[in-house]
Amino acid sequence: MSPSSGSDEKRKTAVALSYELGGDRLPRVVASGRGTLADKILEIAFASGIKVREDRDLAELLSKVEIDSDIPTEALLAVAEILNYIYRTNGRLRSGGPK
Template identity: 40%
Template sequence: MTTPGERRRQAVALAYQENDRAPRVVAKGYGDLAERIMAEAHRQGIYVHDAPELVALLMQLDLDAEIPPGLYQIVAELLVWVFELSEEGLSHREMPE
């Protein structure tokens, strides 16, 4: 239950396949479902970014819908951020101790 002024947690999962024109919404939800989406992302080693304004826009899309062209730039920036994090993680794992 949320209190007045408290927003329910939201989560949207995007996926991109080589033949797709744009990333697609593959999961979305509020509250407990949002928590499960984020927990699964963490379990799978997928980085989670907290961007409430972007999530609110993505929540309006249907499941399996491609993101609209107006969101390409911000999603591309997030994908670069994820790539850089994963590259940084790989380089730290490969460094001898």
């Protein structure tokens, strides 16, 4: 999940990602929205205990991706760093790979 916020011209943006650790598919965008829809995406994430990271540039890039599409290659490194942090925080990743 990656929210961003800005001025009135650039309303809050939220993007939700899905990834299966050890799967054969890249992370994909499963929800995206601005303004009220972004607030709802964040509300669902917080209520579900999903980790949220604020990254305005990444959210803007990913908000242009069609729903259920793989993330673009230019976002791979940033998303990989976020997923690595999340999986380590949740104890699902060791230095040698998936549990």
